Amino acid sequence: MLVSRVKIIILAAGAAPLASAHTAFTNFFVNGVDQGDGTAVRLSNNIPQATYPISSVTSPDMACGVNGETGVSRVANVNAGDSLAFEWRDWPDASQPGSIDPSHKGPCAVYMKKVDNSAASNNAAGDGWFKIMEDGYDSTAGQWCTEKLIPNDGHLAAAVPNDLAAGYYLVRPELLALHQADKTPADPQFYVGCAQIFLSSSGSAIPSNTAPIPGYINMSTPAMTFNIYDQPMKLPFPDFGPPLYTAGSSKRDLEARAMIQTIGLKPDACVMENVNWCGFMPSSYTDETGCYAASQNCSVQATECYNTAGPTGSKNCFNWENFCTQIRNDCGAGNYNGPPSISSFMPAPLPKLNMAAVVAASGPMASSDSAPPEASSTVSMEAYDPSKTAMPASAGAGNTGSSVSTAGGSIDTCGSNGDIAARLRATVARGANLSSVTVLEPRSTSAGICDSTDTSFVAADFISKAGKSKRFLCNDWLAS
Numbered sequence: 001m002l003v004s005r006v007k008i009i010i011l012a013a014g015a016a017p018l019a020s021a022h023t024a025f026t027n028f029f030v031n032g033v034d035q036g037d038g039t040a041v042r043l044s045n046n047i048p049q050a051t052y053p054i055s056s057v058t059s060p061d062m063a064c065g066v067n068g069e070t071g072v073s074r075v076a077n078v079n080a081g082d083s084l085a086f087e088w089r090d091w092p093d094a095s096q097p098g099s100i101d102p103s104h105k106g107p108c109a110v111y112m113k114k115v116d117n118s119a120a121s122n123n124a125a126g127d128g129w130f131k132i133m134e135d136g137y138d139s140t141a142g143q144w145c146t147e148k149l150i151p152n153d154g155h156l157a158a159a160v161p162n163d164l165a166a167g168y169y170l171v172r173p174e175l176l177a178l179h180q181a182d183k184t185p186a187d188p189q190f191y192v193g194c195a196q197i198f199l200s201s202s203g204s205a206i207p208s209n210t211a212p213i214p215g216y217i218n219m220s221t222p223a224m225t226f227n228i229y230d231q232p233m234k235l236p237f238p239d240f241g242p243p244l245y246t247a248g249s250s251k252r253d254l255e256a257r258a259m260i261q262t263i264g265l266k267p268d269a270c271v272m273e274n275v276n277w278c279g280f281m282p283s284s285y286t287d288e289t290g291c292y293a294a295s296q297n298c299s300v301q302a303t304e305c306y307n308t309a310g311p312t313g314s315k316n317c318f319n320w321e322n323f324c325t326q327i328r329n330d331c332g333a334g335n336y337n338g339p340p341s342i343s344s345f346m347p348a349p350l351p352k353l354n355m356a357a358v359v360a361a362s363g364p365m366a367s368s369d370s371a372p373p374e375a376s377s378t379v380s381m382e383a384y385d386p387s388k389t390a391m392p393a394s395a396g397a398g399n400t401g402s403s404v405s406t407a408g409g410s411i412d413t414c415g416s417n418g419d420i421a422a423r424l425r426a427t428v429a430r431g432a433n434l435s436s437v438t439v440l441e442p443r444s445t446s447a448g449i450c451d452s453t454d455t456s457f458v459a460a461d462f463i464s465k466a467g468k469s470k471r472f473l474c475n476d477w478l479a480s
């Protein structure tokens, strides 16, 4: 019967398009605070297929997804040790509920990569990825990691290791759905995405065990063909990728600067956000010309909002457009004093995520939540401007250059032929107490220790090996 056949097709298209039965990483939470739909997240530019799995495990898209080499303007601030949660959605704009189809059983992981600038393009695919969280099959609960996402509103939790060096990072949650991995040919389905963050940290660790993405797996990797339908399954599940990085594990210690985020901050004048778009208040006005200019400015911004919305949608663009309508109506009514208050047009505040509940439902956040804190002993290194501040007495009499002061005495690190590493070595050899060391770096030294990765790395590494300290701070040269 033709009539009922047409009916069925219409229902199928309206109710549950198959295209959206997959999943996408859309937004993330820092200590439970939602950064906003798509904010500081690299999302697919193919909206109808934004939830599709990566086409091939060797594709460059494995790094940060389709369009994942394109940086976005915003960068979220995260502190070492913070709890993160990554939200996965069946429908990227949350127009319908759901995180992932129950058939999509498999493991989860979270990777990070240190980059010069997380908002820059073309820095995702390639080496440098390390793993901070992994969760495969929980044989006690009889559940795969992806299954735990469903009662958890799609939230995958991970903690940032507390000893990582400060700076810009990409953070990459990864799901692997194995429901087609037993087929010939096998079809392991990866879902990945990247958040752009700046990590504030006094740590100095650069993990040693990194892997290239793509390249960390291929179709011969056992997990790619793991049969989830075997009775019983062939456990344990064969983990893949680099070993988990936990605070204090295999690493090298770099010069750690107390860096300050300068890229990707929310502009001060930003009054409304949608994904990575910001709305700015039109100029104030007191006459008809000014009113219509503000109306025009508002509409141009609305268009930009819609044009940049992407898979997570344009909810807040509607709010902004309503604000623009108010301005235009005011102009039409001869009310030429504005702009009006935006407060009644603002979207509702985003609810805070209860991280404790997420962790309770999904199990420990990996690695780092149980990592030991840093050793209490510290070495600090700070920019020192002799033209502004007298060298502290602890630096030693008559010292005008860099110095190292310790509880066991002080040593000149520069002077005429300073070698901080050699001098620290000598200090330790003398049994000096290095539990508190301050390195004062004169700003006038053009290639001083705060600027020299080599020297400070050597020094930090030496101190670390001596078991005296794992921290090596250096205030940002320019920020001081």
Ligand SMILES: [Cu+2]
Pocket (backbone or CB within 6 Å): 021, 022, 023, 104, 177, 189
């Ligand atoms: Cu799917």
